[in-house]
Amino acid sequence: xxxxxxxxxxxxxxxxxxxxxxxxxxxxxxxxxxxxxxxxxxxxxxxxxxxxxxxxxxxxxxxxxxxxxxxxxxxxxxxxxxxxxxxxxxxxxxxxxxxxxxxxxxxxxxxxxxxxxxxxxxxxxxxxxxxxxxxxxxxxxxxxxxxxxxxxxxxxxxxxxxxxxxxxxxxxxxxxxxxxxxxxxxxxxxxxxxxxxxxx
Amino acid sequence: xxxxxxxxxxxxxxxxxxxxxxxxxxxxxxxxxxxxxxxxxxxxxxxxxxxxxxxxxxxxxxxxxxxxxxxxxxxxxxxxxxxxxxxxxxxxxxxxxxxxxxxxxxxxxxxxxxxxxxxxxxxxxxxxxxxxxxxxxxxxxxxxxxxxxxxxxxxxxxxxxxxxxxxxxxxxxxxxxxxxxxxxxxxxxxxxxxxxxxxx
Numbered sequence: 001x002x003x004x005x006x007x008x009x010x011x012x013x014x015x016x017x018x019x020x021x022x023x024x025x026x027x028x029x030x031x032x033x034x035x036x037x038x039x040x041x042x043x044x045x046x047x048x049x050x051x052x053x054x055x056x057x058x059x060x061x062x063x064x065x066x067x068x069x070x071x072x073x074x075x076x077x078x079x080x081x082x083x084x085x086x087x088x089x090x091x092x093x094x095x096x097x098x099x100x101x102x103x104x105x106x107x108x109x110x111x112x113x114x115x116x117x118x119x120x121x122x123x124x125x126x127x128x129x130x131x132x133x134x135x136x137x138x139x140x141x142x143x144x145x146x147x148x149x150x151x152x153x154x155x156x157x158x159x160x161x162x163x164x165x166x167x168x169x170x171x172x173x174x175x176x177x178x179x180x181x182x183x184x185x186x187x188x189x190x191x192x193x194x195x196x197x198x199x200x
Numbered sequence: 201x202x203x204x205x206x207x208x209x210x211x212x213x214x215x216x217x218x219x220x221x222x223x224x225x226x227x228x229x230x231x232x233x234x235x236x237x238x239x240x241x242x243x244x245x246x247x248x249x250x251x252x253x254x255x256x257x258x259x260x261x262x263x264x265x266x267x268x269x270x271x272x273x274x275x276x277x278x279x280x281x282x283x284x285x286x287x288x289x290x291x292x293x294x295x296x297x298x299x300x301x302x303x304x305x306x307x308x309x310x311x312x313x314x315x316x317x318x319x320x321x322x323x324x325x326x327x328x329x330x331x332x333x334x335x336x337x338x339x340x341x342x343x344x345x346x347x348x349x350x351x352x353x354x355x356x357x358x359x360x361x362x363x364x365x366x367x368x369x370x371x372x373x374x375x376x377x378x379x380x381x382x383x384x385x386x387x388x389x390x391x392x393x394x395x396x397x398x399x400x
Contacts, residue, residue: 119378162394165387166366174374178319187365194362198398 015053017043019067022060031061031113058121065118069129072100073136080136086144087196090163093137094188097171105173115173133171134164141199150199163195215253217243219267222260231261231313258321265318269329272300273336280336286344287396290363293337294388297371305373315373333371334364341399350399363395 021043025034036057040047054060079092105115119126138160144150150159169175170188221243225234236257240247254260279292305315319326338360344350350359369375370388 158390159394162387162391165369165391166395168369168372168375169365172368172372172375175368175372187362190358191362191365194359194398195366195395196398197400198394198396200397 011053014045014049018050018053019060019063022054023064026061026064026114031057031117036060058117061114061117062122062125064114065122066125068104069125072097073129073132075100076133076136080140086140086147086149086199087192089140090137090196091189091192093140094167094170094192095185097167098176098184098188101173101176105177115177119173130164134160137163144199154199159199166191166195211253214249218250218253219260219263222254223264226261226264226314231257231317236260258317261314261317262322262325264314265322266325268304269325272297273329273332275300276333276336280340286340286347286349286399287392289340290337290396291389291392293340294367294370294392295385297367298376298384298388301373301376305377315377319373330364334360337363344399354399359399366391366395 018039022034022039025039025042029038034057036050036054037047039060040050043050054063075096076093079089079096082089082092084092138156141150141154141156141160145152145154145156150156164171167188169179170184170191176184218239222234222239225239225242229238234257236250236254237247239260240250243250254263275296276293279289279296282289282292284292338356341350341354341356341360345352345354345356350356364371367388369379370384370391376384
C-alpha cells in the first residue's frame with residue numbers, strides 16, 4: 001500500500017535536509033571528520049533516523065554525488081538543445097563543466113576527499129553520467145549533420161565518445177584538481193575549435 | 201676537486217642498486233610498508249649509507265619516477281624521429297605510453313600509491329616531462345607541415361599542446377588506472393585518427 005501523500009512529502013523533505021546538512025558538514029569539517037551522529041545532532045534528530053534514509057556515510061556521499069551529476073546534466077541538456085552552431089554548443093558544454101567544478105569543488109581543498117570517495121563508491125552513477133554526456137554530445141553532432149555543419153564522413157556516435165574522451169582534461173575531477181592554476185577555460189576553447197576542424 | 205673515476209663509478213653503481221632494490225620492495229610490499237631500513241638490509245648496507253644517496257623515501261620515489269620518465273621519453277623520441285606518416289607516428293606515440301603503463305604500473309595494484317606519491321612530490325619532473333612530450337609531438341607536426349601532411353592553417357606548437365591534452369585519458373596514471381578494463385588501445389587509435397582530420 002503506498003504511503004499517504006503528506007507522509008511521503010515529509011520523508012522527501014527529511015531526506016533533502018539530511019543531504020544538505022551532510023554536504024555542508026563534509027565541506028566544513030571534511031569527510032573523514034564528519035560522523036553520522038554530527039549530522040543528526042545538527043538536525044536535532046537521532047542517528048537512527050538518519051540511518052533510516054542512508055545506510056552509511058558512503059551512501060550519503062553517493063546521494064550527494066548523484067544530485068550533483070543530475071544538476072550538471074540538466075544544465076548540459078539545455079546547452080545541447082539550444083539553437084546555436086555546433087562548435088558554440090560544444091564550447092559552452094565544456095566551459096559549463098569546468099565552471100561547475102570551479103564553483104562547487106575547487107574552492108575547497110577538503111572536498112577532494114569526497115570526490116575520491118564518490119569515485120570509489122559511485123562508479124556506476126559516474127559511468128552512467130559519462131554515457132549521458134556522450135549521448136548529449138551525440139545529439140549536438142546529429143543536429144550538425146542535419147544542418148550541414150558536421151560532414152557526412154563523421155559518425156556522430158563514435159565522434160561524440162572520442163570528443164568526450166578528449167575533454168577528460170577538463171571534466172575529470174582529479175585531473176582538474178591538479179590544474180587549478182592553468183587557464184582551463186582558454187585551453188578548452190582552443191581544444192573545441194581544434195576538434196571542430198575534425199568534424200567538417 | 202672531482203672524485204677519481206673509480207670511486208665515482210662505484211657511487212653510481214651503489215645509487216643504481218639502491219634504486220632498483222627500492223622499486224622492487226615498493227612493488228612487493230607497497231610504498232607505505234617499505235622502510236629505508238628494509239632497503240638497506242636487503243642490500244647488506246647501513247641505512248646511513250642509503251641516506252647518503254637519498255635524503256628520504258620520497259627522494260627515492262622521485263628518483264624512480266624520473267628514471268621511468270626518462271625511459272618513456274627515450275622511446276617516444278625514437279618514434280617522433282622515425283620516417284613514418286604523421287598520423288602513424290602519433291598513433292605509435294599514444295600506444296607506446298599506454299603499453300608502458302600497462303607493463304609497469306597497471307599490473308600491480310600496490311604501485312598506485314607510488315604513483316600518487318610521485319605525482320605529489322615530483323610535480324616539477326612531471327611538468328617538465330609533459331613539456332617534453334608536447335615538444336616531441338610538435339616536432340612530428342612540424343615534419344608534417346614540411347611534407348604537406350599537416351595543413352598550413354595548423355600552428356604546430358599550439359596543436360601539439362591541444363593533442364597532448366586530448367590524450368590525457370590515455371596518459372594520466374590516475375585516469376588509466378580507472379579504465380584498465382576498457383580497450384584503451386583501440387580508443388586511442390580512433391582518437392588519433394579523428395585528431396588527424398583536424399590536422400589537414
